[in-house]
Amino acid sequence: MLVDGVTKIYNEETPQALLALDDISMRVDQGEVVALLGPSGCGKSTLLKMIGGLYPATGGRILVDGVPVTEPGELTGMMFQKPVLFPWLKVVDNVLLPVRTHGAKRSEFLDRANDLIALAGLQGFEQRYPWELSGGMQQRVAICRMLMGEPKVLLLDEPFGALDEMTREYMDLELRRIIIQQNRSALLVTHNPLEAAFIGDRVVVMTPRPGKIAGEVAVPLGKDRSEDLLASDELNVYIREARSLLELAKDSMGRPL
Numbered sequence: 001m002l003v004d005g006v007t008k009i010y011n012e013e014t015p016q017a018l019l020a021l022d023d024i025s026m027r028v029d030q031g032e033v034v035a036l037l038g039p040s041g042c043g044k045s046t047l048l049k050m051i052g053g054l055y056p057a058t059g060g061r062i063l064v065d066g067v068p069v070t071e072p073g074e075l076t077g078m079m080f081q082k083p084v085l086f087p088w089l090k091v092v093d094n095v096l097l098p099v100r101t102h103g104a105k106r107s108e109f110l111d112r113a114n115d116l117i118a119l120a121g122l123q124g125f126e127q128r129y130p131w132e133l134s135g136g137m138q139q140r141v142a143i144c145r146m147l148m149g150e151p152k153v154l155l156l157d158e159p160f161g162a163l164d165e166m167t168r169e170y171m172d173l174e175l176r177r178i179i180i181q182q183n184r185s186a187l188l189v190t191h192n193p194l195e196a197a198f199i200g201d202r203v204v205v206m207t208p209r210p211g212k213i214a215g216e217v218a219v220p221l222g223k224d225r226s227e228d229l230l231a232s233d234e235l236n237v238y239i240r241e242a243r244s245l246l247e248l249a250k251d252s253m254g255r256p257l
């Protein structure tokens with residue numbers, strides 16, 4: 001996935017015109033998890049929605065798998081803070097939704113859905129309804145559904161922001177494991193430096209008004225990660241690096257040019 005010189009102006013040509021993103025360039029390679037870290041309002045969701053084809057960019061270009069993004073398509077999968085599950089559908093039917101909407105026959109996809117459900121640690125819950133599951137389990141269902149469409153790039157907008165800290169850290173690891181096992185790539189939005197360094201192979205730091213890239217921190221802590229990392233000095237080095245990029249950017253805000 002390549003974002004090349006992308007700009008976004010909301011309400012262009014009106015008095016409310018707002019430069020939300022200014023000349024953003026970044027890439028996510030196959031098999032890579034990149035965390036997009038920045039304070040509220042810096043344009044993280046805007047960028048993700050443009051990569052997902054939900055909004056057009058005002059300038060620049062976005063390529064997924066070498067193809068310019070013009071509308072939502074099968075190459076990207078999106079997930080938000082609140083799992084959007086249908087309460088009247090069982091877990092397995094929620095997971096099957098992307099293929100059902102493409103008109104394919106259910107039975108052809110049932111094996112794949114069940115494999116994904118097992119991979120996400122939800123075996124035995126196939127016939128339950130979403131409201132019978134915990135928040136973390138509901139997010140696992142949303143991950144399975146996102147993977148059902150076989151996207152190249154997963155776009156995750158603060159996916160575990162509504163979960164408690166311990167569950168979030170556990171889900172971060174689970175998500176990394178699933179992404180790597182499936183050889184996909186992911187761009188995950190967070191405003192938490194610890195989560196960014198814990199889950200990301202790289203952390204891209206953004207600053208607000210207008211949204212710009214402040215810098216990047218590589219996190220060479222290996223593909224397989226465990227909860228032990230959370231208390232490690234190693235991880236702390238990268239958390240501090242990411243934090244200081246955020247702070248530097250804040251300091252430069254509001255200064256006269």
Ligand SMILES: Nc1ncnc2c1ncn2[C@@H]1O[C@H](COP(=O)(O)OP(=O)(O)O)[C@@H](O)[C@H]1O
Nearest residue numbers: 010011018020039040041042043044045046047
């Ligand atoms: N649909 C929209 N119309 C106008 N302005 C918007 C819209 N969506 C977001 N914005 C503005 O764009 C900026 C970036 O928002 P957003 O992408 O949601 O940031 P983040 O996800 O980092 O919190 C904010 O100033 C926000 O108010």
Ligand SMILES: [Mg+2]
Nearest residue numbers: 044045046157
């Ligand atoms: Mg947002």
